Amino acid sequence: MNVGDVPYRTIWLAGNGETVEIVDQTRLPHEFVTVPLDTLEDAAHAIRAMLVRGAPLIGATAAYGIALAMRDDASDPALEAAAATLAATRPTAVNLRWALDDMKAHLAPLPAAGRAEAAYARAAAICDEDVAICRAIGEHGLALIRAAYEANGRSRPVQVMTHCNAGWLATVDWGTATAPIYMAHDAGIPVHVWVDETRPRNQGAFLTAWELGGHGVDHTVIVDNAGGHLMQHGRVDLLITGTDRTAASGDVANKIGTYLKALAAADNGVPFYVALPGPTIDWTIMDGLRDIPIEERDPAEVTDIPGRAPDGSLTTVRITPASSPAANFAFDVTPARLVSGLITERGVCAASADGLLSLWPERRGRAAGTG
Amino acid sequence: MNVGDVPYRTIWLAGNGETVEIVDQTRLPHEFVTVPLDTLEDAAHAIRAMLVRGAPLIGATAAYGIALAMRDDASDPALEAAAATLAATRPTAVNLRWALDDMKAHLAPLPAAGRAEAAYARAAAICDEDVAICRAIGEHGLALIRAAYEANGRSRPVQVMTHCNAGWLATVDWGTATAPIYMAHDAGIPVHVWVDETRPRNQGAFLTAWELGGHGVDHTVIVDNAGGHLMQHGRVDLLITGTDRTAASGDVANKIGTYLKALAAADNGVPFYVALPGPTIDWTIMDGLRDIPIEERDPAEVTDIPGRAPDGSLTTVRITPASSPAANFAFDVTPARLVSGLITERGVCAASADGLLSLWPERRGRAAGTG
Numbered sequence: 001m002n003v004g005d006v007p008y009r010t011i012w013l014a015g016n017g018e019t020v021e022i023v024d025q026t027r028l029p030h031e032f033v034t035v036p037l038d039t040l041e042d043a044a045h046a047i048r049a050m051l052v053r054g055a056p057l058i059g060a061t062a063a064y065g066i067a068l069a070m071r072d073d074a075s076d077p078a079l080e081a082a083a084a085t086l087a088a089t090r091p092t093a094v095n096l097r098w099a100l101d102d103m104k105a106h107l108a109p110l111p112a113a114g115r116a117e118a119a120y121a122r123a124a125a126i127c128d129e130d131v132a133i134c135r136a137i138g139e140h141g142l143a144l145i146r147a148a149y150e151a152n153g154r155s156r157p158v159q160v161m162t163h164c165n166a167g168w169l170a171t172v173d174w175g176t177a178t179a180p181i182y183m184a185h186d187a188g189i190p191v192h193v194w195v196d197e198t199r200p201r202n203q204g205a206f207l208t209a210w211e212l213g214g215h216g217v218d219h220t221v222i223v224d225n226a227g228g229h230l231m232q233h234g235r236v237d238l239l240i241t242g243t244d245r246t247a248a249s250g251d252v253a254n255k256i257g258t259y260l261k262a263l264a265a266a267d268n269g270v271p272f273y274v275a276l277p278g279p280t281i282d283w284t285i286m287d288g289l290r291d292i293p294i295e296e297r298d299p300a301e302v303t304d305i306p307g308r309a310p311d312g313s314l315t316t317v318r319i320t321p322a323s324s325p326a327a328n329f330a331f332d333v334t335p336a337r338l339v340s341g342l343i344t345e346r347g348v349c350a351a352s353a354d355g356l357l358s359l360w361p362e363r364r365g366r367a368a369g370t371g
Numbered sequence: 372m373n374v375g376d377v378p379y380r381t382i383w384l385a386g387n388g389e390t391v392e393i394v395d396q397t398r399l400p401h402e403f404v405t406v407p408l409d410t411l412e413d414a415a416h417a418i419r420a421m422l423v424r425g426a427p428l429i430g431a432t433a434a435y436g437i438a439l440a441m442r443d444d445a446s447d448p449a450l451e452a453a454a455a456t457l458a459a460t461r462p463t464a465v466n467l468r469w470a471l472d473d474m475k476a477h478l479a480p481l482p483a484a485g486r487a488e489a490a491y492a493r494a495a496a497i498c499d500e501d502v503a504i505c506r507a508i509g510e511h512g513l514a515l516i517r518a519a520y521e522a523n524g525r526s527r528p529v530q531v532m533t534h535c536n537a538g539w540l541a542t543v544d545w546g547t548a549t550a551p552i553y554m555a556h557d558a559g560i561p562v563h564v565w566v567d568e569t570r571p572r573n574q575g576a577f578l579t580a581w582e583l584g585g586h587g588v589d590h591t592v593i594v595d596n597a598g599g600h601l602m603q604h605g606r607v608d609l610l611i612t613g614t615d616r617t618a619a620s621g622d623v624a625n626k627i628g629t630y631l632k633a634l635a636a637a638d639n640g641v642p643f644y645v646a647l648p649g650p651t652i653d654w655t656i657m658d659g660l661r662d663i664p665i666e667e668r669d670p671a672e673v674t675d676i677p678g679r680a681p682d683g684s685l686t687t688v689r690i691t692p693a694s695s696p697a698a699n700f701a702f703d704v705t706p707a708r709l710v711s712g713l714i715t716e717r718g719v720c721a722a723s724a725d726g727l728l729s730l731w732p733e734r735r736g737r738a739a740g741t742g
Contacts, residue, residue: 029692195695197673199570199594202690205674209695221697223570223673225595225628229703232630232660257596259603263634289603302568302594303576305676307688317678317688319573321400324566324580326592332600 001168001182003032003214009173010057011064011127013120018071020064024051025169029210030308037061040069040082047089047096054170055244055280056130059099062086063126066103067119074115079107092295098279099126127172133277134174136345141180141240141275142187144341144348148237149189157190157218159237161227164196164255165203166242166275167211176275177242178211180343185217193219194230198255200301200328224257228264238271240343246274246281248363250336250351251288256329262338271340274351278344281356283363288333299326372539372553374403374585380544381428382435382498384491389442391435395422396540400581401679408432411440411453418460418467425541426615426651427501430470433457434497437474438490445486450478463666469650470497498543504648505545507716512551512611512646513558515712515719519608520560528561528589530608532598535567535626536574537613537646538582547646548613549582551714556588564590565601569626571672571699595628599635609642611714617645617652619734621707621722622659627700633709642711645722649715652727654734659704670697 001008011022020037026049027033035051037043043065046052052061069082083100090096106122107115148158166177174182184191193212198204205221212219222230230236239261243252252258252274265272285291303320320326339351349355357364372379382393391408397420398404406422408414414436417423423432440453454471461467477493478486519529537548545553555562564583569575576592583590593601601607610632614623623629623645636643656662674691691697710722720726728735 029695030689197570197690199568199596205691205695210692213692213694219695221673221691221695222700223595223627225570225626225631225703226698226700228630228634229627229665229700232703255596256594256600259599260596260631260635263599263638264631267634294600302592305678305688305690307676307690309680309686309688315680315686315688317676317680317686318401319568319676319678320576320592321581321584323584324400324576324590324592327597329593329597329600332596332603 001173001211001215009127009131010052010169011060011172020068022046022052022061023169025053025207026051027314028169029206030314037064037068039072040065040085043068044085044089047086054165055093055095056171056277057169058090058093059095060123060127060130060172062096062099063103063123066100066107067116067123070107070116070119074112076108079104079115095279102126130172131174133345134171134176134179137176137275137277137343138174138179138183140348141273141343142183144238144271144273144343145180145184145189145191152237157192158184159192159194159235161194161230161236161239161261162196162208163204163224163241163258163261164198165207167208169207169211170242176277177240178208179275180240181212181217182215185215191217193217194227194236195219195221196224196227196257196261197221198257199224202305203255227261231264231268231270236270238273239265240273240275243274243276243280244331245292246276246342247285247288247292248281248283248356249286249288249353250339250342250355251292251333252276252339252351253288253292253294253331253333256332259332259334259338262334266338272338273341273343274339275343278346278360281360283366286353289335292333294332295330297328297330299328302326302328372544372582372586380498380502381423381540382431382543391439393417393423393432394540396424396578397422398685399540400577401685408435408439410443411436411456414439415456415460418457425536426464426466427542427648428540429461429464430466431494431498431501431543433467433470434474434494437471437478438487438494441478441487441490445483447479450475450486466650473497501543502545504716505542505547505550508547508646508648508714509545509550509554511719512644512714513554515609515642515644515714516551516555516560516562523608528563529555530563530565530606532565532601532607532610532632533567533579534575534595534612534629534632535569536578538579540578540582541613547648548611549579550646551611552583552588553586556586562588564588565598565607566590566592567595567598567628567632568592569628570595573676574626598632602635602639602641607641609644610636611644611646614645614647614651615702616663617647617713618656618659618663619652619654619727620657620659620724621710621713621726622663622704623647623710623722624659624663624665624702624704627703630703630705630709633705637709643709644712644714645710646714649717649731652731657724660706663704665703666701668699668701670699673697673699
């Protein structure tokens with residue numbers, strides 16, 4: 001999407017055709033800095049230090065990390081070592097492992113001399129496939145925003161609320177939850193986005209606000225506590241969030257606090273949609289609340305907040321008493337009963353086993369638990 | 372309550388019997404600093420600059436502000452001027468105006484020579500009355516915590532969740548929502564408190580965590596987003612919050628985000644109680660959602676977060692993009708249907724017109740709207 005009128009992806013090839021470039025997302029929203037990746041270790045560092053984040057972008061960066069490694073040494077041991085190095089950067093990232101397996105499967109049969117070129121081509125294809133999925137999500141979700149605009153008689157902007165960052169910064173382009181918003185904006189439908197700041201990591205305040213602003217989408221940052229009040233007063237037309245993992249039943253795991261917004265949406269008759277790429281559906285799980293494990297992360301993410309000091313420097317402030325413990329639950333699970341619909345690359349469906357199977361009929365007849 | 376084994380109130384007379392002392396709450400939780408108030412202007416500054424906050428404590432400070440003024444000049448014009456100065460410090464604080472009217476009514480009939488002594492006595496009585504109300508709230512709420520402890524077979528600590536700071540720091544002692552917790556702790560009932568950090572002003576992380584820790588109450592700070600997840604997993608036995616204003620119907624206005632916690636409590640069968648002193652009931656309002664105005668405050672409270680920098684200094688960091696607007700809604704209204712009970716100084720009642728009238732029978736027969 002655009003950053004000050006210049007279209008960007010989150011990862012791209014430099015003019016020399018070999019160096020990979022990314023946005024250092026740890027500097028956002030205060031500084032927009034692009035970083036060249038010239039080696040396997042550069043790519044591993046970018047993932048490990050979270051210069052890149054978001055499952056699709058992590059996968060794409062890992063794929064290019066293999067390509068960078070192949071440029072130096074395309075032997076079998078080097079391919080294995082590169083994959084192992086990249087896999088260790090974020091041990092729980094499913095998409096990372098998928099991308100590495102995909103790259104290995106593509107490269108292993110090739111002679112070493114052809115691997116570097118093939119790796120660049122395959123990494124580019126992985127990026128393009130992600131963009132195509134996000135674009136399709138956007139097109140299906142656009143119809144929902146367009147319908148809301150028609151429903152208000154084209155009298156005012158459509159009010160969308162989102163939580164966390166399921167934006168283009170988390171993918172290669174478009175994002176998932178944001179794709180319908182960007183498409184509506186580009187189609188001339190006036191849209192205003194309520195951006196939850198999304199404690200504890202503030203991905204809403206840091207990233208979603210920044211990327212919406214960069215593309216010229218009208219938005220307002222609010223604290224996570226404010227959404228219920230806005231919905232009570234008719235100031236939200238629909239919610240769209242992303243998801244880290246969707247159960248085959250339509251239960252969705254997403255950034256902590258999503259469940260509270262879904263409750264408020266249901267209590268006020270506001271549609272609550274979840275945008276997701278098909279690969280994030282976990283067909284083995286039917287009860288998301290029971291079976292999706294919730295990661296507990298470092299309490300420092302709760303007690304210490306990074307930002308820009310008055311002198312312009314980037315620093316971190318402690319907000320809790322030195323002796324008070326904190327707990328940091330990363331995700332919660334929103335039961336399918338609270339989800340109005342799932343926006344996927346194959347269309348919009350009900351958040352239910354039947355709904356998902358209507359779009360993925362090839363899964364029909366397989367018992368849950370058999371994957 | 373205790374601060375490191377020393378019992379404190381939030382406002383007290385110094386050893387000389389004339390100087391008033393307070394805790395500078397703007398320095399919490401990082402520094403515990405008491406401040407002497409020797410003049411009317413000291414008291415006005417303490418309220419204006421929010422060294423003291425919380426309706427009861429603001430009222431008590433204003434009362435002592437009148438006493439400090441009378442020590443200098445106890446004439447009729449001086450009494451009027453002092454009340455006007457103090458009233459202007461927080462123009463929307465109902466309790467502030469009540470305390471000033473009460474002080475004027477007590478002092479105006481007296482000869483100037485007796486006013487200073489009478490003012491100190493009346494200010495002390497206002498403080499003691501507040502403590503008595505909070506103690507009574509605590510005793511009634513204690514029964515609820517005790518019942519939860521019996522219900523779990525005394526097998527584990529009672530898990531209480533609270534939002535914002537309705538603690539002793541907001542009153543003269545005990546607090547409202549915290550009074551039952553302190554009483555349970557003092558009675559030997561094991562209690563653990565989940566403390567919502569309470570964005571945007573972080574009163575939970577800054578104040579509630581600090582005061583619970585000071586009194587030795589086990590607690591954990593969480594982001595406001597986490598409460599739903601904890602309730603889904605049976606990790607909360609009951610919620611107790613305060614309220615800024617209670618409608619005659621039992622609808623409660625409280626810090627933004629309270630409504631979201633009440634929704635999660637209802638969805639998971641967790642009791643949601645609101646603790647309040649009778650004077651905060653607004654008998655003129657029956658529909659809280661429609662008729663309680665919600666203040667919009669400075670967006671800087673959303674975009675900028677104060678805390679302690681790594682070098683120990685107190686500073687503020689900006690968390691949003693420089694060009695992103697923010698909105699700051701201070702309160703929301705939780706409909707009575709989501710409130711399990713109101714804990715008052717007269718007992719616990721249903722959150723309904725009938726419930727409130729059962730404890731305030733003298734209000735029965737007065738039509739809503741007549742005050």
